Structure formats: C-alpha cells, structure tokens
Amino acid sequence: MRLATLNDGTRDGRLVVVSPDGTSCAPAPVKTLQEALENWDAVAAQLAAVTDYPEALDMAQVMAPLPRAWQWLDGSVYASHGALMDKVIGIDKPAVDWPLMYQGVSNKFYAPTEDVRMADEALGIDFEGEFGIITDAVPMGTSVVDAAKHIRLVVQINDWSLRALAGPEMKTGFGWVQAKPPCSMAPFAVTPDELGDGWQDFQPNMNLRVHWNGKQFGDAHGKAMGYGFDALVAHAARTRDLVAGTVIGSGTVSNENFREVGSSCIAERRGIEIVDEGGAKTEFMKFGDTVRMEARTADGATPFGAIDQKVVPA
Amino acid sequence: MRLATLNDGTRDGRLVVVSPDGTSCAPAPVKTLQEALENWDAVAAQLAAVTDYPEALDMAQVMAPLPRAWQWLDGSVYASHGALMDKVIGIDKPAVDWPLMYQGVSNKFYAPTEDVRMADEALGIDFEGEFGIITDAVPMGTSVVDAAKHIRLVVQINDWSLRALAGPEMKTGFGWVQAKPPCSMAPFAVTPDELGDGWQDFQPNMNLRVHWNGKQFGDAHGKAMGYGFDALVAHAARTRDLVAGTVIGSGTVSNENFREVGSSCIAERRGIEIVDEGGAKTEFMKFGDTVRMEARTADGATPFGAIDQKVVPA
Numbered sequence: 001m002r003l004a005t006l007n008d009g010t011r012d013g014r015l016v017v018v019s020p021d022g023t024s025c026a027p028a029p030v031k032t033l034q035e036a037l038e039n040w041d042a043v044a045a046q047l048a049a050v051t052d053y054p055e056a057l058d059m060a061q062v063m064a065p066l067p068r069a070w071q072w073l074d075g076s077v078y079a080s081h082g083a084l085m086d087k088v089i090g091i092d093k094p095a096v097d098w099p100l101m102y103q104g105v106s107n108k109f110y111a112p113t114e115d116v117r118m119a120d121e122a123l124g125i126d127f128e129g130e131f132g133i134i135t136d137a138v139p140m141g142t143s144v145v146d147a148a149k150h151i152r153l154v155v156q157i158n159d160w161s162l163r164a165l166a167g168p169e170m171k172t173g174f175g176w177v178q179a180k181p182p183c184s185m186a187p188f189a190v191t192p193d194e195l196g197d198g199w200q201d202f203q204p205n206m207n208l209r210v211h212w213n214g215k216q217f218g219d220a221h222g223k224a225m226g227y228g229f230d231a232l233v234a235h236a237a238r239t240r241d242l243v244a245g246t247v248i249g250s251g252t253v254s255n256e257n258f259r260e261v262g263s264s265c266i267a268e269r270r271g272i273e274i275v276d277e278g279g280a281k282t283e284f285m286k287f288g289d290t291v292r293m294e295a296r297t298a299d300g301a302t303p304f305g306a307i308d309q310k311v312v313p314a
Numbered sequence: 315m316r317l318a319t320l321n322d323g324t325r326d327g328r329l330v331v332v333s334p335d336g337t338s339c340a341p342a343p344v345k346t347l348q349e350a351l352e353n354w355d356a357v358a359a360q361l362a363a364v365t366d367y368p369e370a371l372d373m374a375q376v377m378a379p380l381p382r383a384w385q386w387l388d389g390s391v392y393a394s395h396g397a398l399m400d401k402v403i404g405i406d407k408p409a410v411d412w413p414l415m416y417q418g419v420s421n422k423f424y425a426p427t428e429d430v431r432m433a434d435e436a437l438g439i440d441f442e443g444e445f446g447i448i449t450d451a452v453p454m455g456t457s458v459v460d461a462a463k464h465i466r467l468v469v470q471i472n473d474w475s476l477r478a479l480a481g482p483e484m485k486t487g488f489g490w491v492q493a494k495p496p497c498s499m500a501p502f503a504v505t506p507d508e509l510g511d512g513w514q515d516f517q518p519n520m521n522l523r524v525h526w527n528g529k530q531f532g533d534a535h536g537k538a539m540g541y542g543f544d545a546l547v548a549h550a551a552r553t554r555d556l557v558a559g560t561v562i563g564s565g566t567v568s569n570e571n572f573r574e575v576g577s578s579c580i581a582e583r584r585g586i587e588i589v590d591e592g593g594a595k596t597e598f599m600k601f602g603d604t605v606r607m608e609a610r611t612a613d614g615a616t617p618f619g620a621i622d623q624k625v626v627p628a
Contacts, residue, residue, distance in 0.1 A: 175488050
C-alpha cells in the first residue's frame with residue numbers, strides 16, 4: 001500500500017491511504033503516520049484492508065509522509081559517490097567495515113512541492129537524491145536479519161546540502177550541522193511488498209531520475225548500495241533503541257558509470273569535472289532554481305511520486 | 315523559576331513548577347514542557363506567577379525536564395578538554411573559528427535516577443558532565459545578540475559516550491552515531507534569571523561536581539566556555555530554524571588545571587595519564603557502576619538537583 005499525509009493545518013497532518021492509480025485516497029483509522037508506526041502491526045492490517053477511496057487526492061495538500069520525525073539517520077553507502085566526494089573534499093578517510101552514517105535535523109521534512117528556504121546562495125546549495133526507509137520501534141542490538149522486519153515503509157528523499165560548509169565541518173570529525181538543513185520527502189511512503197521487483201535485497205531496484213531546472217541531470221540506479229537497508233537499521237540500533245518513526249537514508253544514489261547515467265547531486269558532477277577536466281565547471285544552485293526527483297521502476301511506474309521544488313531565500 | 319516533569323505514565327510526563335526549597339511543586343497551566351516552550355512568553359508569565367505549591371515533590375517520579383526533544387545539538391567548547399581528547403584519539407583536526415557541534419539522539423533523555431542501559435561493557439562506557447540550555451523557536455539566521463533571548467532554560471546533562479567507537483567514527487568525518495547513546499538530564503530546568511550570579515555571559519558560573527562510584531572524580535568550573543550559549547544558539551541556527559525545545563549542550567566541562575580540579579569524563583583522566591605517565595590506567599565504567607553529577611554555585615546551592623544513575627546491561 002501507499003500512504004500520504006495531507007495538510008489539515010496541524011504539524012503532523014492527517015494520514016490517508018492512496019488508491020492504486022494515485023488519484024484518490026481514503027482516511028486512515030489513525031490520525032498520523034507516527035501513530036501508525038507506533039502500533040504498526042495492528043494499524044497496517046487496517047490500512048491494507050482499505051478498498052474504497054472516497055476522496056479525490058489533492059496533490060497541493062500533500063505534505064511529507066512523515067512531516068517531522070524523532071530521528072533521521074542518513075547513510076552514505078553508494079561507493080562510487082563516496083570515493084569521488086573524498087577526492088573533492090580532500091579528506092583522507094580511513095577505510096571502515098561499517099556503513100557511514102550521520103544524524104541530521106528531523107523536526108521538519110519539507111513537503112514535496114514546498115519552497116525550500118536557504119540562508120545564503122553563496123553556501124553551495126546542492127540537492128542529494130536518495131532513498132530512505134521508515135522503521136517501527138527497533139530494540140537496541142537487533143541483528144541484521146531481524147532489522148529487516150522493522151523496515152515498514154520506503155520513501156524518496158532530497159537531503160539538501162550546503163557544500164561550502166560540508167568539507168570544513170567534516171574535517172572536524174563532528175559531522176554536519178550547518179551543512180545539512182532539513183530534507184524533503186516525495187509524496188508517498190510505500191510498503192516494501194507494494195514495490196514488487198522494485199525492492200530487492202532490501203535495496204530499491206529502480207532508477208532515480210533527477211531534473212535540475214527542467215533538464216535531466218541524473219538517472220542513477222538504486223540497487224548499488226554497499227549495504228542494504230537491513231544492515232543500515234542494524235547499524236543504527238547497535239547502541240540505542242530506535243524510536244518508531246526513525247527515518248534512515250541511503251546517501252546520494254550513485255553508480256560507477258556516473259559519466260553515462262549522470263549524478264544525483266551537483267557535487268558529484270563537479271567531482272567528475274575536477275578529475276576529467278582539471279576543475280569544476282558546474283555551479284551550485286541559485287535562488288529560483290528548481291529540482292525534480294522521481295524514482296522509476298523498470299516498467300515505468302513512479303511509486304513515490306515526485307519531489308518538485310524551488311529554492312528561495314530564507 | 316525551576317521546572318520539573320513528573321512521570322504520569324505518558325512519554326512527555328506532566329510539567330510542574332518547583333518550590334524554592336525543592337520539596338514541593340505546583341501543576342503548570344500546560345501539560346508538558348514542550349507545550350510551554352512552544353508558547354513561552356505567555357506560559358512563562360503564568361508559571362512565574364505561581365506562589366502556592368500544593369503537592370509534595372516525589373523525586374522518584376521526576377523524569378528529565380524534557381523527556382524527549384525534537385533536536386539535541388551538543389557543542390564542545392571547553393578548550394582544555396578538546397585539546398587533550400584530540401591527542402588521545404590521535405586526530406589532527408584543523409583549527410576552526412566556530413564552536414564544534416554535533417547532532418545527537420534526542421527522542422529520549424534519561425530521567426535523573428533511571429538505570430542507563432548500555433549495549434556492551436567492552437565499548438568504553440564513559441560519562442560526560444555538561445551544562446545545556448533549551449530554546450524556544452529560533453528563526454534561521456538569528457544573530458548572537460538575538461540568540462541570547464531564546465535561551466529559556468538551563469539544564470545539566472550527562473552526555474553518555476562509548477569511547478571505543480568514538481575515535482573510529484570521528485575519523486570518518488560523519489560524526490558520532492553508535493558512540494552516542496541517549497543522554498541524561500538532572501531533575502530541574504531553571505530559568506537564567508533564577509540562577510543569579512550562577513549565570514554570567516551566557517555561561518554557567520558554578521562547579522560541576524562529579525562522583526564515580528561514590529568517590530569524587532571532578533569539580534570543574536563551568537565558566538570556561540570558549541563560546542557562550544548565545545553563540546552556540548546562533549551557530550546552530552545559521553542555516554536552519556531551531557524548533558522550540560531544541561536542547562544545546564556545552565560539551566564536557568573542563569578546566570586548564572584539570573590535574574587539580576579533576577575531570578567530568580573518564581577519557582580526559584585517561585588522557586592526562588597518557589601524557590603524564592605514558593599510558594592510561596583508569597578503566598572505563600563497568601556494569602553496576604554509578605555516577606552522580608551535581609552543579610554547585612559559590613554559595614553551595616544545587617539548582618538543577620543531581621543526576622545519580624547506575625549503568626546496566628541492555
């Protein structure tokens with residue numbers, strides 16, 4: 001099933017079940033997605049039983065599926081992206097045998113068509129197209145095998161970044177605060193079973209098509225993660241209980257053949273330019289720029305709908 | 315005024331105003347501290363008007379003042395601590411002209427006497443005695459001068475750390491996830507005005523007395539921050555709006571004369587041993603160990619009450 005959250009004037013919105021064709025919806029038996037995640041087994045059964053969709057789905061009212069979360073942990077597990085970014089940033093990271101992950105701001109996820117407020121154009125405004133999952137409550141110390149069972153929903157995310165701040169913050173070892181403003185989420189949160197072949201080995205088996213100012217910029221394939229989301233959940237839960245509604249991201253989707261398929265962020269394109277041409281040519285986003293991101297399965301379905309946003313001054 | 319949150323079986327508890335002598339309390343006009351922070355000016359006036367404290371304060375029912383928060387950002391602004399830790403971890407951080415800060419797990423703050431569940435004794439369990447503040451909503455781009463006005467409450471925190479994981483995570487540049495389980499908070503959140511001389515230049519002008527297994531371990535003075543909390547709030551708000559109820563920490567309290575006054579974490583003691591004696595002798599915490607932390611003003615007052623906890627296996 002696919003779920004959406006509609007703006008009803010409250011911060012958490014109201015949860016609806018979306019019809020298979022995406023044009024209509026049905027009210028959920030609980031008010032919010034957070035409530036559903038806190039009692040998932042019981043509520044999911046009720047959500048799955050919905051067959052009648054009495055409301056037209058007004059896309060202008062669609063918020064992020066989870067408009068705010070108690071926890072957002074973002075991985076970075078596409079190896080081709082990581083290797084290039086280390087080169088661009090000029091950081092000499094040790095090789096590690098675990099998935100890289102940082103904790104980011106989670107009290108707001110932008111709605112899919114909401115304008116994105118940025119502090120300063122000079123900070124290197126960049127998008128990062130990603131996949132993500134949402135868990136129910138995960139006990140500390142959960143194994144990878146058991147962690148897989150806690151992946152309740154799959155989502156599509158833009159992890160906004162400010163590149164002028166990212167390198168300097170990273171070099172302190174403390175991770176990112178200023179470099180990572182709130183993220184955006186695509187309209188629909190989707191159960192893994194609903195994705196069919198689009199979900200394999202706890203990875204998204206689909207492309208992430210990115211358009212910047214109306215021009216295609218990237219179309220990387222999702223199933224190139226060095227660690228599946230099962231491993232990411234277990235990593236996050238090693239020393240803490242994960243609260244229901246924890247959102248975990250994949251990091252920027254990237255493929256080894258990025259010169260052919262394009263990139264899911266500008267920094268990666270700039271990295272390629274530095275390697276191939278001796279210097280970055282593509283500039284970061286300007287106020288008024290738009291970015292559209294839409295994951296597509298092999299049969300052309302777009303299960304999460306599209307993120308389509310404009311960057312504006314704060 | 316001093317505020318506390320009592321366990322009423324809900325996750326956010328119920329807010330009370332604590333009497334000057336700390337023995338009794340009065341119900342607040344809003345249910346939770348989060349609600350108060352979301353409408354601070356109006357609610358604070360009502361809280362400040364309380365003069366009658368009809369309930370005996372049952373310390374066994376005291377939760378963290380904010381039992382869960384939408385955001386926890388921890389600074390590291392005691393220079394004597396940072397310099398020693400870099401040496402111990404073996405990281406060569408560039409000097410930066412901003413306050414170091416990471417984002418940590420915030421969906422749970424331990425109650426002041428709650429047992430602390432840890433995954434594994436072998437991970438180097440350590441306490442970190444800190445001060446912290448709680449803000450109301452802070453708009454993106456707020457100046458240091460204006461940020462000061464958003465410091466609504468001062469708190470005392472134990473930022474639990476797992477040292478075997480801290481160095482390796484730090485070297486990736488992504489900051490800490492596994493190395494930082496949930497923190498603990500002392501019983502009372504205190505308005506800055508209530509602290510009198512105990513709050514100067516947006517810093518705590520008091521000592522943080524730390525006892526490990528009943529023996530005094532440290533008594534460092536709080537007013538040695540390289541940046542005041544006004545600067546920490548402004549730093550955090552540079553590229554994001556801060557949600558009401560954002561908690562910001564000082565990092566481990568530390569003084570240049572740590573050999574005399576002691577330390578607020580074990581890692582610092584070990585660092586001193588490495589420098590002075592060629593190797594660390596003090597081991598990290600074991601299951602069953604206790605730590606007590608209590609800030610004291612010059613006149614012997616203990617405005618936040620005490621954190622007094624035992625470490626147990628998860």
